[in-house]
Amino acid sequence: MNSENLEKNQIGWRFDNTYSRLDDSFFAPATPATAKSPRLVILNRRLAVDLGLDLNGISPEAAASFFAGQDLPPGSQPIAQAYAGHQFGGFTMLGDGRAILLGEHLSPTGRRFDIQFKGAGRTAFSRGGDGYAALGPMLREYFISEAMFALGIPTTRSLAVVTTGDTVYRQTRLQGAILTRVAASHIRVGTFEYVAARGDETNLRVLADYTINRHYPELADSPNRYLDFFRAVLDRQAALIARWQLVGFIHGVMNTDNMAISGETIDYGPCAFMNAYSADTVFSSIDHAGRYAYRNQPAIAQWNLARFGETLIPLIDQEQKKAIEIATEVLGDYPALYQRYWLNGMRSKLGLQATESDDLELVQSLQAWMQKSKADFTNTFRGLSADVLPTADRYTDPDFQEWHAKWQQRCSRESQPITVIRADMRRVNPAVIPRNHRVEEALFAAEENNDLSVLNRLLDVLKAPYEVGPDSATYQEPPTDDGSYRTFCGT
Ligand code: AMP
Ligand code: MG
Numbered sequence: 001m002n003s004e005n006l007e008k009n010q011i012g013w014r015f016d017n018t019y020s021r022l023d024d025s026f027f028a029p030a031t032p033a034t035a036k037s038p039r040l041v042i043l044n045r046r047l048a049v050d051l052g053l054d055l056n057g058i059s060p061e062a063a064a065s066f067f068a069g070q071d072l073p074p075g076s077q078p079i080a081q082a083y084a085g086h087q088f089g090g091f092t093m094l095g096d097g098r099a100i101l102l103g104e105h106l107s108p109t110g111r112r113f114d115i116q117f118k119g120a121g122r123t124a125f126s127r128g129g130d131g132y133a134a135l136g137p138m139l140r141e142y143f144i145s146e147a148m149f150a151l152g153i154p155t156t157r158s159l160a161v162v163t164t165g166d167t168v169y170r171q172t173r174l175q176g177a178i179l180t181r182v183a184a185s186h187i188r189v190g191t192f193e194y195v196a197a198r199g200d201e202t203n204l205r206v207l208a209d210y211t212i213n214r215h216y217p218e219l220a221d222s223p224n225r226y227l228d229f230f231r232a233v234l235d236r237q238a239a240l241i242a243r244w245q246l247v248g249f250i251h252g253v254m255n256t257d258n259m260a261i262s263g264e265t266i267d268y269g270p271c272a273f274m275n276a277y278s279a280d281t282v283f284s285s286i287d288h289a290g291r292y293a294y295r296n297q298p299a300i301a302q303w304n305l306a307r308f309g310e311t312l313i314p315l316i317d318q319e320q321k322k323a324i325e326i327a328t329e330v331l332g333d334y335p336a337l338y339q340r341y342w343l344n345g346m347r348s349k350l351g352l353q354a355t356e357s358d359d360l361e362l363v364q365s366l367q368a369w370m371q372k373s374k375a376d377f378t379n380t381f382r383g384l385s386a387d388v389l390p391t392a393d394r395y396t397d398p399d400f401q402e403w404h405a406k407w408q409q410r411c412s413r414e415s416q417p418i419t420v421i422r423a424d425m426r427r428v429n430p431a432v433i434p435r436n437h438r439v440e441e442a443l444f445a446a447e448e449n450n451d452l453s454v455l456n457r458l459l460d461v462l463k464a465p466y467e468v469g470p471d472s473a474t475y476q477e478p479p480t481d482d483g484s485y486r487t488f489c490g491t
Contacts, residue, residue: 012053015075016112017103019185022210023203026195027079030100032069033121033131035178037165040064041135041452042142044159047182051159052108067160067180069100069120076102076115080123084197085190085257086307088291093197094190094257095125098133101186112214114186115159118179134174135163136443137488139455141179141268143442147434147462148265153243154236155265156183175447184264187211189308190257196311208315215262226315231330234305236263238334241301242341245294246349247430248274248377252284252487254292256304270487273433275478277370277377283436285486298342302334348428349381350407351421354414362403362410369399376478378433385425430465431472434458436487437479 020027040060048055055063065071072078080096087094100123102115118141119133142158149155159180166176187207195204212219212229222228240263244251251258252270260266270284279295287293292300309327317323346363347353370380373394383390384407394400411421442455461475468476479485 011055011058013073013075014052014106015073015077015103016106017077018210019081019101019104020077020079022206025082025198025200025203026207027081028095028124030078030080030096030123031121032072032078032100032117035068035070035164035166035176038064038068038070039163039165040067041139041161041163041177041446042455043067044146044157047157047159050107051105051113051182063160064162067162068164068178069117072102078102080125081186081191082125082194083188083190083257084194085188085255086193086304087255087257091193091197093194096123097126097129098123098131099181114181114183116181116183116186118181119176120178130168132166132168132176133178134168134170135161135177136174136447137269138177138179139443139446140439141181143439143455143459143462144268144271144434145265146459147465148249150463150465151247151430153247153249153265154240154263156181156260158182183260183266184262185211185214185260186266187214187261188257188266189259189261189304190255191261192308192311193256201314204311205315208312211261226312227326227330230309230312230316230327233261233263233308234330234334235337237301237305238338239263239341240265241298242338242345244297245342246345247433248277248294250274250281250283250292250294251297252287252292254297254300254304256307259301259304272436272485272487274377275435276374277367277380278374279367279371283485283487285488298335298338301338302331305334306331349425350384351411351425352414353416356410356413362406365403366407369397369403373397373400378430379476379478381425381429382431382476385422385429387419387422427466431468432461432465432475434462435475435479436485438475
């Protein structure tokens with residue numbers, strides 16, 4: 001490293017580029033576009049510390065320039081990754097059209113993280129798009145991904161958002177922005193689909209071996225590693241989707257290019273958290289058929305995993321028929337696997353440690369009641385964990401009282417006293433989630449008035465979602481009307 005680079009690197013980047021050392025067909029070199037006047041909007045100092053970065057010594061101007069991609073760190077090698085994907089069921093060749101991967105940063109504890117600029121300009125995969133992103137959607141991803149992290153759900157992280165000083169044209173003129181995304185990797189189901197679609201079996205093996213090594217190293221010596229790999233990815237996705245369902249998170253665009261092999265939640269577009277419980281909830285304005293509705297998420301994940309399994313067929317067995325048979329059998333385990341994660345999660349939400357055969361029915365009857373009475377999903381569970389059930393008209397409903405009596409009886413058969421059960425419940429049922437109307441309010445203040453105070457207050461509360469602080473009450477309140485809430489992809 002020369003002295004200029006050393007200076008640039010006083011913040012502690014340690015880049016490696018194993019992905020771009022794989023085959024050339026996996027990516028295209030890319031360069032972040034020139035940004036007119038970068039300005040730092042938000043910086044995740046806690047995450048920076050976890051990554052081993054020391055941002056204290058650098059000026060806001062230098063940070064803005066860096067996070068706008070104007071000052072690349074030594075050792076980075078910017079690329080756009082190639083991938084394909086099934087979007088709303090249809091197959092397309094895609095690739096990073098508005099994201100540039102700097103490489104992999106190695107943290108002091110030896111962990112490897114992709115560092116990616118989202119919204120940094122056109123790449124070889126931009127097709128008709130401008131490669132840019134607007135401030136609102138980038139802040140939205142920052143918010144929701146960090147809220148998911150605080151909830152304990154596997155997710156990509158957000159390190160910074162800057163505005164570029166350039167205008168982005170969508171339906172209106174918007175401020176251009178770049179999000180710095182931190183991920184275990186950006187390898188997707190769609191990455192495998194891309195290589196498989198090219199019929200390149202050699203590189204399919206290269207990609208599978210690389211991914212196993214990076215995310216499932218325990219399988220490296222397994223005699224049937226590719227099948228075990230499939231099984232392990234299935235397991236992580238089953239666990240992940242169960243976590244989404246348990247907090248009412250609706251991803252919105254579960255295309256195969258938005259499903260990470262690492263098992264992290266990725267690509268926060270038109271996602272949102274459900275308020276009033278309704279299994280049909282859809283927020284995305286482009287999801288007319290409700291393909292990615294709340295209730296469909298587990299089955300869609302399995303559909304995506306079937307597409308993943310198909311790519312692995314040539315690696316699983318030389319005899320295609322046999323490979324398909326084995327993979328189909330493994331995929332067939334998914335519903336039961338998911339159901340186990342979900343039901344165990346529901347048991348925890350209801351404070352139950354033991355397993356009883358009627359537990360599923362107990363959960364389902366609560367869901368039916370929430371659906372019927374339009375009860376708030378988050379507050380219902382949090383309410384049950386309170387020492388005194390909150391007073392609300394709907395709790396006087398005889399159906400609820402009947403359910404509540406059953407649940408209390410069920411709790412009495414647990415080994416823990418109810419006070420301990422409730423305390424345990426408060427550790428798994430969030431008090432605050434990023435409610436749509438609060439998120440919109442914060443984004444509006446930031447976008448329209450350059451006022452970040454609303455956003456920072458919300459972020460502060462979301463950092464400890466299981467705790468009730470002096471500020472929580474405002475953020476626990478559901479919106480008065482959520483029925484017409486729609487989210488947009490922000491592309
Ligand atoms: P997403 O909806 O963010 O998952 O993106 C789907 C595909 O569209 C990906 O290949 C993106 O890279 C691409 N894309 C989204 N927005 C843009 C844009 N503004 N310019 C170029 N490509 C884009
Ligand atoms: Mg995507």
